[in-house]
Amino acid sequence: xxxxxxxxxxxxxxxxxxxxxxxxxxxxxxxxxxxxxxxxxxxxxxxxxxxxxxxxxxxxxxxxxxxxxxxxxxxxxxxxxxxxxxxxxxxxxxxxxxxxxxxxxxxxxxxxxxxxxxxxxxxxxxxxxxxxxxxxxxxxxxxxxxxxxxxxxxxxxxxxxxxxxxxxxxxxxxxxxxxxxxxxxxxxxxxxxxxxxxxxxxxxxxxxxxxxxxxxxxxxxxxxxxxxxxxxxxxxxxxxxxxxxxxxxxxxxxxxxxxxx
Numbered sequence: 001x002x003x004x005x006x007x008x009x010x011x012x013x014x015x016x017x018x019x020x021x022x023x024x025x026x027x028x029x030x031x032x033x034x035x036x037x038x039x040x041x042x043x044x045x046x047x048x049x050x051x052x053x054x055x056x057x058x059x060x061x062x063x064x065x066x067x068x069x070x071x072x073x074x075x076x077x078x079x080x081x082x083x084x085x086x087x088x089x090x091x092x093x094x095x096x097x098x099x100x101x102x103x104x105x106x107x108x109x110x111x112x113x114x115x116x117x118x119x120x121x122x123x124x125x126x127x128x129x130x131x132x133x134x135x136x137x138x139x140x141x142x143x144x145x146x147x148x149x150x151x152x153x154x155x156x157x158x159x160x161x162x163x164x165x166x167x168x169x170x171x172x173x174x175x176x177x178x179x180x181x182x183x184x185x186x187x188x189x190x191x192x193x194x195x196x197x198x199x200x201x202x203x204x205x206x207x208x209x210x211x212x213x214x215x216x217x218x219x220x221x222x223x224x225x226x227x228x229x230x231x232x233x234x235x236x237x238x239x240x241x242x243x244x245x246x247x248x249x250x251x252x253x254x255x256x257x258x259x260x261x
Contacts (some may be wrong), residue, residue, distance in 0.1 A: 024180055030252075032053045059127065060073075079139075095110075097132045108260070133245065138203045160227070171234070186246045194250040
C-alpha cells in the first residue's frame with residue numbers, strides 16, 4: 001500500500017492526493033449541472049445555506065492530516081499487471097475508495113444518522129467519486145500509486161502521481177475556461193451514457209487508462225534517472241484527463257440523483 005508522502009509540485013511542497021483542487025472543483029461543477037431538482041434540493045438541505053458541491057469538493061483532502069485513518073479511503077490498489085479488479089484481493093479490509101463510496105451512500109440517506117454525519121458522508125462521497133477517476137487512484141506498479149516514479153516535469157522535479165493530480169491539468173488552462181469546454185461537451189445524452197454501470201466497472205475503466213497511457217506511454221529512461229515528461233506525453237495525457245473529469249462529473253451526478261431522490 002502507498003503512504004501519504006511529501007512531494008514537490010509547482011506551487012511548493014504539498015501531499016500527493018487525488019485530483020488537485022481544480023480537478024475536484026471541475027467534477028463538482030459538472031455534477032451540479034446535471035442534478036435533478038429533487039437531488040439538488042436534498043444536497044442544499046444536507047450541506048446547509050451557502051454551501052455548494054464545488055465549495056466542499058476538496059474537504060476530504062483538507063482533513064487528511066488530522067484524520068489519518070481516512071487516507072486509504074481515497075484509492076484502491078489494482079496492480080498494473082492485473083487485467084481486472086478483484087475486491088477480495090484489492091480491498092480486503094473494506095477501506096478502499098470503492099467500498100467507502102458504497103458506505104457513504106447509505107449514511108447520507110440513513111434516517112438514524114445525525115445531520116453532521118450526513119453532511120460528512122456527502123462531502124466524502126463527492127470527493128471519492130472524483131478521486132477514483134484519477135487513473136493512479138485505481139492503479140499501482142509497486143510505486144505507491146506513481147509517487148515513487150520521479151519525473152523531470154517541464155523544468156521542475158516532480159513525480160508521476162503529482163503530474164496526474166494537478167501538474168498536467170494545471171497546464172491545460174484556467175478552471176473557468178476548462179469548465180466551459182467540459183460542460184459544453186458533457187451533454188445530457190453523454191452524461192446519461194457515462195452514468196451507467198457500477199463503481200467497480202468505473203474503477204476498471206480508470207485502471208485501463210493507467211495501463212494504456214499513464215504508464216503505457218511514459219517515456220523510457222535509464223534506470224535511476226527521472227523520467228522526462230515531454231510534449232508528446234502531454235498531448236496523449238490531456239484528452240485522458242478531460243475524459244476522466246467529464247466521466248466523474250456525470251457519474252457523481254448519477255450517484256447523487258439515484259441516492260437523493
